[in-house]
Amino acid sequence: MKNIRGQLKKAGKWLLIASGGLFLLFLLLQWLFPLPDQVEYSTIITDSKGEVVHAFLTKDEKWRMKTSLDEISPLLRKTIIEKEDQYFYYHPGVNFLAIGRAMAKNVFRLKRTSGASTITMQVARALEPKRRTYFNKFIEIFRAFELEWKYSKDEILQLYLNLVPYGGNIEGVKSASTLYFNKNPDHLSLAEITALSIIPNRPSSLVMGKNNDLIVKERNRWLRKFAADKVFTEKEIQDALSEPLNATRDVVPKLIPHLAWRLRKQGGDIIATNIEMNTQTRVEKLVEDYARSLRLKNIRNAAVVIIDNQTHKVVTYIGSSGFYDTLDAGQVNGAAAIRQPGSTLKPLLYGLCMDEGLMTPKAVITDVAVNYEGYAPENYDKQFNGYVTMEYALEHSLNIPAVKGLKMFGKDKLVQKLAACDFRQIKKDQKKLGLSLILGGCGATLEELTGLYSSFAHEGKYFKPQYTRSVDGAPATEEAGSQKGYTVMSPAATFMINEILSKVNRPDFPLNWQSTEHMPKIAWKTGTSYGRRDAWSIGYNKNYTVGIWVGNFSALGIPELSGANVATPLLFKVFNTIDYDSDQEWFTQPKDCESRIVCSETGMVPGEHCHNTVTDFFIPLISSTAPCNNMQEVMISPDEKLAYCRICMPQAGYKKKWYKTVSAEMQQYYDEHHIAYEKIPIHNPNCEKVFAGGAPAITAPRHGAEYLISSKHPEPLQLTCQTGNDVSKVYWYINNKFYKTAEAKTKQFFIPEEGPVKISCTDDKGRNRDVWITVKYVNM
Structure with a gap:
């Protein structure tokens, strides 16, 4: 008895040593021959419901769409396991009893009549295809152990459903369900799952759409087997048996192409967007029809971006009026193209000026000719308006007050705000930008502008637009931005801008717009780039922010192109479609915004001589309280x-x-x-006071400028200056030599000598100003 115990103990010891040795050998082989499990999948783009709306072939020209774990429905799991590997959740990757049974059948019948491949072994074979030999079978078994060691059972099942062939270049159940049934795997019926499951066994003779009768016959055979094994209820089997099979191979969806190609660059197997296809398709039809109506004016394209203001999700993305329109460069993505934004940045600037205490809506600005070191901005209509309020300047999109506002606020500070709101080109060009920035002298995209305007719907907080969402609990492939948001403006300044931009009695209200009876209340701003190459209109309310661009990808300027008359009608059509007859409440006045009485002539707190007053919004402790100096x-x-x-x-x-x-x-x-x-x-001309300040300001020529003058036909340079109200005469000097006496407001002309030229202007109070210019004569 002792000898038996000793022998058993010794055998157990050797068995343990052998097991340990085998395990170490397995680890060594695993290190020497790592699992080839790097699978390339087709990049697929899904909509907000998870439906495939666009896909791209793999490098080896396969449709191999990745099936996520949540798409493996209980019905799909149950059917596949019952057909392929009933003991999948119980064996370690290899079913040795099945192997023994298959070997016995093959030996006694002298031919291969039964296989014993588990789902895990089939995955191993799909990852590393080899000829069917006994040696390769051992490799397959080793790979199956590797798979079980590295992955969970559900992950192995997922790999199987991703790699199983379904004929032609279709691999994976998601590719098959999309191409054959136009649905996701979790929506497949029992009959459809069973029909798909038999194709991998005979892919050449069971071709969907060609051999459907044969597929139905084989499908029904398996369904009856399921019934005999009590896998499904009798009713489930009968419903599946009676279901017809009308499937045929379809094409892969090619929807939202511009966004799909844009997102593909960031990588990922499954890129889940927030696009709502119902809204997307309706707006696409609007854009297509609207662009067609503009072609008689030689305006051929448009782009639209829509953000849901409640969730910050981009629900519609249209890059052109027709992606497959080769005549008008339809594949160009107008939503991501860098264009001149025209006047669309003015609301942001005015809001920031109000936060700095520089302006209020009724603050008065002078709209007259100005010159900032050679930069002389002009209004759209080439006219001046004299005294205007800030809200009038914004309503009428006046250029000169905007440039003055930027001069006061600071160009660099505005660039910093825009850079924080993801304006990439502006951030890149910040050192080269000047005051023309506020009139569109910069580069911006429709994506960026729409994202910026969505901050007006969130009390001045900018949230990065969310193009994508997470899949299987993994983070989104594109950073969604902090949910805390970035404060661009105060709620008070935002509210004041919203009030100005929501007025309908504006000059940029399109004359050809038919009806606004059921249109929701919105705030909007238009913009037209230099040369009439780009027309913009961006609007928002509590529900949506809609960005519109209209123009030509060739950058061809069109005289009829303007934000008000071309882009805004499309904006109104879009809002009438996505937010028709909405009674959503409007933005309420925040606590940090109050009202006060101001002088109507200056917008300042009334003084004792102010007789005309109006009501104005202001920000307590921020807005100026200086009394009127009118x-x-x-x-x-x-x-x-x-x-x-x-x-x-x-x-x-x-x-x-x-x-x-x-x-x-x-x-x-x-x-x-x-x-x-x-x-x-x-x-008083007899006054002996020396006037230290108030010297004339020479507005032309510009100090430090270089002037090229034709030697054959020289043209004179203009002399102009600005003086105080008490100045009647000025005296001009050229290179310290007296030139002419003139009235203070009149223009004078002279032909300069070549080289450096000093120009001096002295007023009748003895105050003097000098400028230097360089003159070169050239043959032209």
Whole structure:
């Protein structure tokens, strides 16, 4: 008895050593021959419901779409395991009893009549295809153990469903269900799953769409076997047996092509978008029809981006009016193309100026000719408007007040805000940008502008638009951005901008728009780029932000192209389609925004001489509280021909009078437009005061500029300046030599000598200003 126990103990010891040795050998072989499990899948794009809307072939020209774990429905799992490997969840990758049974049958019948490949072994064979020999069978068994060691059973089943062949270049159940049944695997019926499951056994003779009768016959044989084995209920089997098979190979969906190609670059097997196909298809039809109506004007393309403001998801993305339109470069992605944004950045600038205390909606700005070191912006209509309020300037999209606002706020600060809102080209070009930035002298995309405008619907907080979402619990393939958001503007400034942009009695309201009876209330801004190459209209309410671009990908300028008349009608059509007759409440006035009475002539807190007032919004502790300076008291002679300062004021024989404060630039505007105003008399010529400030500002020529003049036909240069209200005459000097005496507001001309030229201007108070220019004569 002791000898038997000793022998058993010794045998157990050797068995343990042998097992350990085999395990170590397995680990060594695994290290020497790693599992070839790097599978290339077709990149597939899905919509918000998980349906495949676009896909791309693999490098080896296969449709191999990855089936996610949540798409393996209980019905699919149960059917495949029952047919292929009933003991899948119980064996270690190899069913030794099945192998023994198959070997016995093959030996006694002297031919191969039965196989014993488990699902795991079939995966191993699919990963590393080899000829069917006994040696390769051992390799297959080893690979099966490797798979079981590395993956869970559900993951192995997922690999099987991803790799199983279904005829031609179709691999995987998702590819088969999409191409044959136009649905996802988790929506397949028992009859459809069974029909698909038999194709891999005879892919050449069981071709879907060609041999459907034979497939149905084989399918029904397996269904009856399932019934005999009590796998499914009798009713389930009968329903499956009676289901017809009308499937044929279809083409892979090629929807949302512009977004699909854009997202493909970031990589990933399954890229799940937030596109709502119902909205996408309706808006696509709108864009296609609208673009067709514009072709008589030689305007051929449009792009649309729609963001759901409740979730920050991009629900519609249209890059052109027709992706397959080869005549008009339909494959160009207009939503991602860098274009000049026109006036679309003005609302942001004005909102930021209000946050800095520089403006309020009723603040008055001068819309007159200006020159910033040679940059002289012009309004769209080439006209000037004199005194305007900030809200008027925004409603009418005036250029000069916007440039003045940017000068006050600071170009670099605006660029920093835009860079934080993901304006990539602006961030890249920030050192090269100037004041023309606010008029569209920069590069931006429809994606970026629509994302920026969505911040107006979130009290000034910018949330990065979400193009994608996570799959199988994995992070989204594209960063969705912080859910905390980036504060672009205060809620108060945002509310004031929303109020201005939501008015319908605006000059950019399209004249050819038929009806707004059922259109939801929206705020919107238009823009037209230089040369009329791009027309923009971007609108929003609490539900959606819609960005519209209309133009030609060739950058051809069209005289009829404008944001108001071309882009805005499409914006209204889109809102009427996606938010028809919406009664969504509008944005409410935040706590940090209050109302006050201001002077209507300056927008400042009324002074004792302010008789006309209006109500204005303002931000407490931020907006300026300086009293109105619209009037100034001047000491004048009894005949009102001379003005005195406190130095030259006589002890008697003078009187005091109030005059409106008129800046030098407004005096020039009034004079040029023959607008009468009460002028302050000229200053006492006998005054001995030395005027240190208020020297004339030479507006032409520009200081530091280089001028090229034709030597054959030289043209004179213009001399202009801006002076104070009390200046009547100025004296011009060229290279320190007296040139001419002139009225303060008149233009003079001269032909300069070649080389550096000094130009001086002295007013009748003795105040002087110098500029230097360089002149070159050329043959032209």
